[in-house]
Amino acid sequence: MDVKAAPNGVATIEDRILRITGYYGYYPGYSSQKSTSRSSATRCKPGANCPSSHSGISRQLSPLSVTEDSSAPILELQNRGSSGVCGHRVERQNRSGDDGTQTHPENSSQENRIKARCRSCTSAVLKAVWGLLIILSVSSSWVGTTQIVKITYKNFYCPFFMTWFSTNWNIMFFPVYYSGHLATAQEKQSPMKKFRECSRIFGEDGLTLKLFLKRTAPFSILWTLTNYLYLLALKKLTATDVSALFCCNKAFVFLLSWIVLKDRFMGVRIVAAIMAITGIVMMAYADNFHTDSIVGVAFAVGSASTSALYKVLFKMFLGSANFGEAAHFVSTLGFFNLIFISFTPVILYFTKVEHWSSFAALPWGYLCGMAGLWLTFNILVNVGVVLTYPILISIGTVLSVPGNAAVDLLKQEVIFNVVRLAATIIICIGFLLMLLPEEWDEITLRFINSLKEKKNEEHVDDITDSSVHLRSRSRANGTVSIPLA
Numbered sequence: 139m140d141v142k143a144a145p146n147g148v149a150t151i152e153d154r155i156l157r158i159t160g161y162y163g164y165y166p167g168y169s170s171q172k173s174t175s176r177s178s179a180t181r182c183k184p185g186a187n188c189p190s191s192h193s194g195i196s197r198q199l200s201p202l203s204v205t206e207d208s209s210a211p212i213l214e215l216q217n218r219g220s221s222g223v224c225g226h227r228v229e230r231q232n233r234s235g236d237d238g239t240q241t242h243p244e245n246s247s248q249e250n251r252i253k254a255r256c257r258s259c260t261s262a263v264l265k266a267v268w269g270l271l272i273i274l275s276v277s278s279s280w281v282g283t284t285q286i287v288k289i290t291y292k293n294f295y296c297p298f299f300m301t302w303f304s305t306n307w308n309i310m311f312f313p314v315y316y317s318g319h320l321a322t323a324q325e326k327q328s329p330m331k332k333f334r335e336c337s338r339i340f341g342e343d344g345l346t347l348k349l350f351l352k353r354t355a356p357f358s359i360l361w362t363l364t365n366y367l368y369l370l371a372l373k374k375l376t377a378t379d380v381s382a383l384f385c386c387n388k389a390f391v392f393l394l395s396w397i398v399l400k401d402r403f404m405g406v407r408i409v410a411a412i413m414a415i416t417g418i419v420m421m422a423y424a425d426n427f428h429t430d431s432i433v434g435v436a437f438a439v440g441s442a443s444t445s446a447l448y449k450v451l452f453k454m455f456l457g458s459a460n461f462g463e464a465a466h467f468v469s470t471l472g473f474f475n476l477i478f479i480s481f482t483p484v485i486l487y488f489t490k491v492e493h494w495s496s497f498a499a500l501p502w503g504y505l506c507g508m509a510g511l512w513l514t515f516n517i518l519v520n521v522g523v524v525l526t527y528p529i530l531i532s533i534g535t536v537l538s539v540p541g542n543a544a545v546d547l548l549k550q551e552v553i554f555n556v557v558r559l560a561a562t563i564i565i566c567i568g569f570l571l572m573l574l575p576e577e578w579d580e581i582t583l584r585f586i587n588s589l590k591e592k593k594n595e596e597h598v599d600d601i602t603d604s605s606v607h608l609r610s611r612s613r614a615n616g617t618v619s620i621p622l623a
Contacts, residue, residue: 269526272518276534279515281541283508284377287369290504296492297369299483301362304509308472312336314517315465336466339459350470353455357467358474360448365512367441374434377542379421382562383438385536388572389414390446398450406571406578413568420561464520529573536569 316332337344340353371380389411395401422435459467486492494500522531539562
């Protein structure tokens with residue numbers, strides 16, 4: 139039976155229920171239209187035209203503006219959702235494209251960083267390798283020089299002539315440097331042009347006769363005194379003792395720099411200087427203050443003192459010098475020695491102080507070997523500053539002490555008692571303390587603080603790991619905390 143429409147437009151109980159429940163797609167006459175659509179669908183066969191039913195439905199749906207208004211937000215949301223998905227896809231594609239364009243320079247920058255790190259690592263490795271080679275070369279050349287002098291003294295004792303002869307070999311320093319320049323430099327320079335360029339160590343005007351006499355004379359005298367006193371000490375003491383005492387020059391350099399150059403005061407270097415002086419006294423006491431021992435110690439300490447004065451005055455008047463300028467300066471010292479100091483061995487020869495029978499009787503092999511190793515030592519000291527770290531040169535110098543000790547033990551020329559061994563160790567420790575940088579205390583504090591921070595981080599990580607482990611165990615055992623009401 140047909141149900142009449144209610145005054146409010148609800149025709150059936152189903153329409154009323156749908157309106158009460160708030161169905162968004164509801165409109166009056168929904169159930170009747172649904173039934174009519176079903177009846178029309180059952181009446182129409184597949185393939186048959188049913189214009190009346192379609193027109194009826196369209197006529198019934200056309201005046202329902204409420205349905206359009208109610209379904210509009212849903213359609214809008216669906217459209218927004220679909221457009222949002224498409225927009226996200228487009229944005230992702232655009233971002234992927236932008237990321238593709240941005241990752242390329244990022245990858246190139248990362249590759250550049252990796253290459254820079256590799257270059258720095260290779261340069262550090264090369265410096266370390268060069269440093270190791272130069273350490274061995276410096277120590278072996280110094281040990282060889284000292285031992286050859288000791289061998290030469292068995293048949294020929296003329297220390298000043300040996301000093302003068304070896305200093306003349308310094309003239310070859312600049313030719314050796316220039317040959318290295320021709321072998322390695324891309325832009326070759328003529329010898330005169332390179333000589334004038336390196337002569338700027340004397341001033342803007344280069345090397346003049348006045349500067350040659352004014353600047354070269356004091357350094358040449360100090361150079362000769364250093365080597366002469368070193369050779370005199372080798373006559374009185376063993377090679378081990380002399381090389382250990384000569385290491386005190388680092389302490390003397392610090393004291394003179396602190397007094398003359400007003401360098402920074404460092405307590406650790408004062409301690410090193412005190413240790414050096416203690417070692418000197420103990421070295422003299424090793425032979426119960428024997429006369430030869432005391433004189434030999436005085437010669438060795440004098441050689442270390444003149445060497446320190448040479449370095450401090452060089453820094454005071456000439457400043458720092460590169461490899462070419464150092465080669466030029468050392469060659470200039472050789473020329474000065476050949477021109478102005480050659481009269482000294484002649485005077486000593488005729489006064490019978492240093493006399494030999496004939497020039498054919500001179501041990502030219504030992505003399506040339508000593509001079510060649512001495513020149514090699516000076517070249518390596520200056521080359522090492524360019525190729526590797528300067529501290530390694532000093533380490534090579536102090537390693538000459540155990541080198542000479544090993545040779546003296548093999549030759550059975552020295553008997554190490556407790557006092558001599560302790561003095562040698564104390565002097566070497568003081569020398570190594572002198573090599574500490576000026577900011578060593580700050581560097582040490584930073585290192586200690588970094589270790590403390592790492593320990594604290596590890597402790598916090600252990601605590602968090604243990605707490606997580608306890609929570610996981612409590613959950614696994616089924617323990618649940620119930621809050622009290």
